Amino acid sequence: MKELMEQIKTDLMDIFTHLHENPEVSWKEFETTKYLASFLEKQGAKVRTFSECTGVIADIGEGFPVVAVRADIDALWQEVDGQFQANHSCGHDAHMTIAIGVLMTLKRLSSLPKGTIRFIFQPAEEKGDGALTMVDKGVVDDVDYLYGVHLRPEMELSDGYASPAIIHGGARFLKGTIQSDDAHGARPHLGKNAIEVGASFVSMLNGIHLDPLVPYSVKMTSFHAGGESANIIPGSATFSLDLRAQQNDTMEQLVTKVKDIAASLEKLYNTSIQLETAANVAAAEVNREAQAFMERGIIEALRNEKLHAPLVSTGGDDFHFYTIKRPHLKATMLGLGCGLTPGLHHPKMTFNREAMLDAVHILTITVLETLKEGKK
Structure with missing residues (x-):
């Protein structure tokens, strides 16, 4: 040979x-x-x-x-x-x-x-x-x-x-949007700050707890909100999430948790959060x-x-x-x-x-x- x-x-x-x-x-x-x-x-x-x-x-x-x-x-x-x-x-x-x-x-x-x-x-x-x-x-x-x-x-x-x-x-990549209206920096009560929503999202992702014997992780890998004007509170943003899990059933649990977080934040901030799968790789x-x-x-x-x-x-x-x-x-x-x-x-x-x-x-x-x- x-x-x-x-x-x-x-x-x-x-x-x-x-x-x-x-x-x-x-x-x-x-x-x-x-x-x-x-x-x-x-x-x-x-x-x-x-x-x-x-x-x-x-x-x-x-x-x-x-x-x-x-x-x-x-x-x-x-x-x-x-x-x-x-x-x-x-x-x-x-x-x-x-x-x-x-x-x-x-x-x-x-x-x-x-x-x-x-x-x-x-x-x-x-x-x-x-x-x-x-x-x-x-x-x-x-x-x-x-x-x-x-x-x-x-x-x-x-x-x-x-x-x-x-x-x-396994790996799954989610794309998300936060959709609301902008507000004047002097009147924050008139809008929803997409950056605050994003910060809450990151904090709640860190609070996800699954079986510790199966490796997994979830993190926000991009977040874009606002423009050149510092006195505008951005109501909208786009973001990306990277999810990893060593087993396929753990990945499904992780995705469910992320969707639950998005739904909770929608109610808390009275805003719209949409998630879609950009790519998906099985374990x-x-x-x-x-x-x-x-x-x-x-x-x-x-x-x-x-x-x-x-x-x-x-x-x-x-x-x-x-x-x-x-x-x-x-x-x-x-x-x-x-x-x-x-x-x-x-x-x-x-x-x-x-x-x-x-x-x-x-x-x-x-x-x-x-x-x-x-x-x-």
Whole structure:
């Protein structure tokens, strides 16, 4: 297997460089989709794209079971050296490269076990609705096992190590508005001060108490009210809330508490407060059988001492919507130690690119073992 890794290494690094240097943000991955579709067709895969959205599906092999490998394809929009631009600071360029490497390696084997290997190049992970769109398009309806991969920061997992599961927490981002009339600074009794409403909101959020054994948090991350005139009391404001929970049922409890607070403040201040969900990412639902196959892949590729326990992360990934929306799926996500610094989403994020070959090796073995033993 390592000989095959060396055969594709140069091509993989060139692919990564192209993807890294041509980032595209969520739902605008048009050139990325074209590039992937063209390359995968040349590899002999059965390729499917969508007229309504970006993203690529590629199949090799035939029959059952159906084992899928998912890679996210979008970049972030962030400030880099004083200029806002699309930027692959979350590692999606690496995830695409790894999935391509698995396909290239499998195609070079003399024979494959019976079954279909599907590669899902999914758009808009950063928006939190890319996986849901793929589910709606039926791309996992016939899939039995689903594997993903994500680079991990050095502080979480050292270079050369790998984890068979990432236990992501759930995340929900709410946008809110406070709507009332402005008032003169000399006559505060004639209006409702949106800033005071916002301050009360923050105070009451800090008073939410749920099961302390399950990590959770809620905080206001933006608040905008008022203008240039210091003698006007602003009646209206917009704000954003960031909610996190390690379990999906805890997230629902947290959302209910936040809505209850908004309703209470409406009555207290006699104003209007509206909340809407801007994005929603589910907490992980890891399948033990899929995790066991991934463990075997890590041990065979890297040796037993490089196997790390499943990672618990407060971060989120819309990968987990696949299993929530299609409970028959057996899924897990590979956590890849790769010397990643300073951290995910940092504009200057960097990592050991050689580690991508480790991930290709791990996932290739995992897919093969699943095809052999994971019968439908």
